[in-house]
Amino acid sequence: MRLLPIIFAVLLTACRLGAGEEFRFPPPEFESGYSLPQTTHPAVSSCEIVDIALLALALLAAGFLAHRARSRRGLVALAVLSLLYFGFWRQGCVCPVGSIQNVALFLSGGIASLPIVVVVFFILPLLFALFHGRTFCAAVCPLGAVQELALWKPVKVPEWLEHILGTLPYVFLATAILFAATGGQFLICQYDPFVSLFRLSGKVSALAGWGAVLFVCLFIGRAYCRFICPYGVLLKACARLARKRITITPDECIRCRLCEDACPYNAIRIPVPGGVERKTAPRERKILAALILLLPVLATLGALAGGRLGVFLAAKHPAVKLAEDINRRNLGETPKDNLPLIALRINRGDEGQVLLRAEKIRRQMKAGAATGGAILLFLLGMKLILLTVRPPRRDYEADPAACVACGRCYEYCPREQARLKIVPFDN
């Protein structure tokens, strides 16, 4: 517990550093006689077909290992293989986490077509989550694998803090979609903490970024997955509906409580007795009614705040930044053109068009942020309602949304020990 503040400080610093940037060599500005090679469309690589096939195979294997074989070792081995292939060999691209942005850009009409590999990487883990839960996180995602393998001395995050930090991925997802759909930046890739590790390259800040995130993950299990990953939001939604869920025990829970604190990711739910105590029942009912009535108010507040903040958010969009540079230059605030303005002039760009586009993007960002704000606060209200209505639970269960199917809890269960014939078990 005492380590927590230090760990979070490091995590915040790491996020601030930004990770995914790589070196870029600008072309010479003088004539050197060298003719730049012509850009052509990349041909469909056979690698992409291999990627798709391996992703499907890995997902199938993860499902089998988590549900049928119940093998933690198998899952770790698969995670290592995924890390080697999807992480180091394919250098973390294309990944389902980043594919959200391509899909958002395509759906907003920003690009005419979407490569099949991106579509498959976006959809397949979600489809599997509908059947098997988050087995993608367990052993296929290279980002998850790094964190899984890095966890050294798990520090439990208090549940109240877990709930608060658990809202961050929703905010990140909404912001990333907003920026991608308006053709701005791919924030998810830009703030991918491990891409510079996979590519063995990057700016000093990027290297410091992955070092810091890795340090945090030594103590807080899957800090990125739990408190940042935007794809996790979608996976959680699908996993809630999963046909087959991870069970701690292979057959019947005997409520021995040995697994109670087994999960470093706070995904095990303890039994809740049925009914509510007579004394607290009226108060709880009132809170519930108030929360239900508050839902539309929250959504409206979210829309209002989002709409206003959207304009500030838009100021971070490259096209809007460029338009602001033009305005500042026209008003005489900056006597010298900065690099983007020089590039615009060299390419004979139409400043009028840039300004019109920026205004359009600002309107889009405002509308998008208002919608996002309304949805986020509505979901927050729903979360508070769910925390109020605690349905009775008889056994120790893995929360289908929070459980990443890592298989750590299996070995804590005496029924599992008996199934594996490690220890004899007598009812």
Add this chain to the structure above:
Amino acid sequence: MRKQFLSEIAKRRAAQTALALAAVAVLALLVGAARLNRDVMRKNTLLEKARVDLRGQDGGGRDEIRRLDAEYRQAQLRREIFVRKGALACALLVCLFFLCNIFLQARTLPEVRKPGEKPISAALARPALAGVSGFALVMAFAFILTHGKVPAEKFTPPLQPDKPAPGAEDFRRNWARFRGREGAGIAVGEPYPTSWNAATGTGIIWKKELSLPGASSPIIWNELVFLTAADKDSRLVYCFSAKDGAAQWERRILVPGGTAEAPNVWDEDVYAAATPATDGEKLFVAFATGDLACLDFSGNVLWAKKLSPRELPDNNYGHSSSPVVVADKLIIQFDQGSLASDGKSFLLALDKNTGNIIWKTPRAVPNSWSTPISAIHAGREIIVTTADPLVQAYDAGDGRELWSANLLGGEHTASPVYADGRVYAATESMRLACLDAGGAGDITQSGLKWEAFDGLPNIASPLCYNGLIFLADSGGKVTCYDAASGEKLWEQECGTPFQSSPVGAGGKVYCFDEKGTAHIFSAGKTLAPVGTAEISEPVKSSPALVAGRIFVRTKKHLFCIGTGNDG
């Protein structure tokens, strides 16, 4: 108990050592990279300073900038190599730690809480979440309130003085599409030159070398000349000053999607066979690959699309029909397939501002290479197309077919012309047909005014000028008919085949043959050659004539011909 390869303590020590080494390596990498980064920044500052100090200096100044630029790049490269090697070392140590950690992740059974004891943190979840969320919301509104209402300043481009939209007079004096106004091939205004010689430079105002080949013709709008060119891999749009030929810009057209293959063509010139078109504000270009783009006059691509999104156009020689602007629409004759029954041919009307399809009318013809024309007939804007075997007229408003005549055949390239309520269409293997433009339905019999069979062109389109029809055929012969009666008036053997369509200007007819010789005749009922003039380079495109100047594109050059070098 399972037998363990290493003791628990040994595994723990190994993991701790690997972790410590990895931490040291990461720190060393960061320190080293930061140092090299400082070096890069320092060299960049020196370079920037030199750029400012030595600006405009030749010789030594330039060499100094190059030296500093090279040093700057070397520093970048040193940093890159250091980071790559360092990151690799760190990654290996991290992986070693992972490996030890995998073996170390043993079960340590937690302390079990007393029965009935509820985790304290869970009870706090709801108030904590509500409290923090409420606080965040209050902070958000406080931020909004303290930062004013939001940036009210709008990005609005500075107001341009009201520029009237291009009118009929602008289109009359410019050459805005293939064969100029209405695709008629007739120029207006000043007298045009009748003698020049590219070998001696006589009458050549300027000449520009083109980096890529093409068979498309130039178009002219005010003081700008637009031209397309392409090869197997790239597609270009050029913009030159009409006054002195100075290159204004050059834009490479890249349309996303589709296939990277190039059409299988008989001659590399036909990668860019379609002539651009303009509405006076935007430029529209098309290529053999089916790539279509709209640019502004500064060369910015406003929109681009593929006519055939997933594959190349099904066309023996690649798409060649030129785009045509009709009011707010861009008309594309997109004929494909070996047979009419393939059902792949369409006449398309796109929104010229967005490229979105307004209407799409199927055409019962196979692939063709002719360009449609538009004309106002009986108060209605019609579009006339020719292909094998049909001459067809469409309502420009909704794309409805008005009439058709089954009179043509073979591989059809020549475009039709419209004059005085009649449409003239010719194809080498069939006939020159004169049709009444006002019919309805099948007018093969009813609409045919006259037909003729001599001097039929293969590629060059007919010219209707001064009440006469002029044909330039692939045998090298120029033939003249009376437009009213169809009577053949004269013919002249020129000796070299024609691909370029004849144009009429200043009472004369200009026919450029394949070798680049212009045969000039008086546009009269009797044969009256005015003379010949030489470009001395093969000409396949049709000339554009504006303000007393003739713009001709050859395989490698664009020529501007005028009366004297008056610049």
